[in-house]
Amino acid sequence: MIFKRQEGFRFVFNEPIEASFVVISTGEKSDAQKIKHSCKILDLSARGLKIYTEAEIGEYKNKPFSLEIHFVLDVTQIHAVGEIIWSRPFG
DSSP, X not given: OOOXXXXXXXXXXXXXXXXXXXXXXXXXXXXXXXXXXXXXXXXXXXTEEEEEOOOOOGGGTTSOEEEEEEEEETTEEEEEEEOOOOOOOOO
């Protein structure tokens, strides 16, 4: 897989933006099982974003899943759905 970390537009926030996300498992029909996790958005580009979270999402690695993320940028409420391309432990 080719990563485009050097793409033209990548905005790094001086102060990370507070956000929240839920894990969406493929084939999941009930909203009752979705747990909201907090995260911080570190940077943003046209094709993705980098977040930091203390939530453990390793339990989903054996089945297809997506993340639904919610945050406010300036005064606009943003809702996006995407997949994790890579992750690593912090600290």
